[in-house]
């Protein structure tokens with residue numbers, strides 16, 4: 054389990070992240086979302102004991118990131134994918150991975166197997182001995198991901214893992230991440246990719262140099278927006294909009310083609326009333342549905358509010 | 362400290378190093394050119410011009426006669442030591458450590474004397490240098506001389522003055538030895554400045570620092586990975602130099618001259634400790650700058666005065682004795698250890714990772 058309390062990091066006069074207080078339970082996929090420069094990478098670096106927080110503390114499995122000997126243990130439990138792959142360009146993929154595996158004391162044979170498995174999964178086994186300098190951006194990213202996993206770490210920290218991957222590779226990596234979760238690993242992901250976060254994260258934290266909101270991606274929208282109902286009618290007379298806007302329980306109404314988009318305080322109670330009202334007006338209702346807010350909407354709204 | 366981790370870092374660095382054929386080339390070539398080809402090209406022509414063999418003719422020696430039977434060692438009544446005489450006549454004296462020129466020496470005993478432009482009669486000479494001297498009815502052993510006109514004397518000449526080859530060889534050996542100490546101090550400036558800042562600029566430092574290695578292990582690995590190629594190529598050139606020297610000099614001196622104790626001690630102890638010092642200086646620089654070129658420049662800037670200072674100190678001793686080499690190596694070893702702890706103490710992971718100024 055990762056427990057953070059008031060983690061703060063400043064670089065000179067810039068506050069990268071302030072008062073980061075969170076708990077990340079074991080066995081979950083936790084997403085850090087936020088615009089550029091919101092402190093995602095900084096937070097991840099603090100948790101991997103690469104940089105020291107300016108203030109605040111964090112425990113990883115009861116090891117303290119401030120303590121030097123603990124820090125070494127923590128590093129041993131983590132597999133980190135940094136922002137930039139940072140491979141040794143003149144060496145082959147195999148050598149790159151093998152080198153890192155050795156630091157964690159993975160025996161030769163296990164290392165071999167694990168490297169072979171990940172490289173084969175990522176479709177790079179045949180090119181394992183070519184210098185990676187000649188690889189494409191996405192191929193390098195894949196190797197860097199494999200590097201974070203060679204030693205089978207308990208905690209996996211991925212800084213924008215799918216950023217430069219093609220859709221198929223991104224899907225593969227997502228599936229792999231879900232697979233790792235099933236095996237009991239705890240995964241922390243930094244991402245801009247909201248639909249991805251929505252699909253795989255159990256919990257996300259929205260950052261803007263501090264925690265803006267934490268929650269399940271689906272639940273984040275709740276309370277943030279008035280709920281929106283879309284009603285498709287066969288035909289919408291032009292007089293309808295002012296009339297329906299004047300109804301007490303409708304806070305906003307819009308017409309889009311033959312769709313009527315309504316913001317309603319309490320759809321469970323008010324929807325039947327609206328439908329009845331429409332039918333009494335002699336209009337023909339085809340579909341009624343509730344608009345779902347995506348994480349993207351939540352993100353944009355929250356970040357926008359935060360910026361003000 | 363887990364040496365295993367240092368070993369892993371070193372192996373990785375060497376694997377990367379192996380791909381840089383040009384750098385390897387220059388690192389292998391430099392000691393051979395400076396330590397072998399250059400001294401040999403300078404001295405071998407001189408050496409081959411020096412006459413061969415042991416025979417050391419006394420030019421102008423007309424006759425080396427045998428003494429008449431009635432020759433007896435003269436008696437003397439006074440001992441004179443440590444002085445010089447010109448244009449005097451000496452009778453029945455024992456002369457020790459004396460310089461004589463334009464003298465007439467009669468019935469004297471000479472030991473460790475230099476005689477120039479003189480005449481010697483009825484005397485006994487031991488370890489004496491004679492130049493332009495007439496020796497009559499005298500005996501002598503272990504003499505060294507030029508232009509002796511001898512009549513009825515029994516003189517045994519040996520070569521006490523060093524031959525020219527013996528004057529040239531130490532110069533050459535000294536020069537080669539110096540180079541075999543200076544070169545391993547200079548070679549690290551090609552590799553070591555890259556060690557930390559190179560990884561930083563390649564962005565591979567972050568994943569490396571994220572592994573459970575300690576500062577000491579990382580630094581030790583980095584130090585070895587610069588040290589090993591530098592010393593390796595020095596030893597290679599040294600072996601080559603020793604073999605070539607022996608092959609070339611064997612006809613001149615009849616026995617293999619190299620390697621001798623001073624050389625072995627120098628190359629096994631003094632060269633590595635100086636090399637290590639230079640590596641440490643460069644790694645220190647490399648962990649304090651954020652640009653590879655700056656590291657390269659600064660590395661040279663730091664190591665050069667060190668090398669100059671060393672040449673200054675070492676050249677104060679025309680011949681390095683084995684003891685001297687041991688003393689210097691011990692001194693450098695201690696300095697290295699101190700410097701390592703200093704480099705480790707000022708090594709700041711976070712600063713290296715996050716500072717770009």
Ligand SMILES: Nc1ncnc2c1ncn2[C@@H]1O[C@H](COP(=O)(O)OP(=O)(O)OP(=O)(O)O)[C@@H](O)[C@H]1O
Pocket residue numbers: 064067068069070087088089090091092093094095096136714715716
């Ligand atoms: N080494 C550094 N020196 C100075 N400022 C830094 C450093 N690292 C980060 N910062 C600052 O901290 C803030 C957060 O940066 P960080 O890299 O954590 O953002 P991020 O959320 O990862 O952004 P991105 O999505 O672009 O990767 C930024 O304002 C950045 O300028």
Ligand SMILES: [Mg+2]
Pocket residue numbers: 093094095136212243
């Ligand atoms: Mg980032």
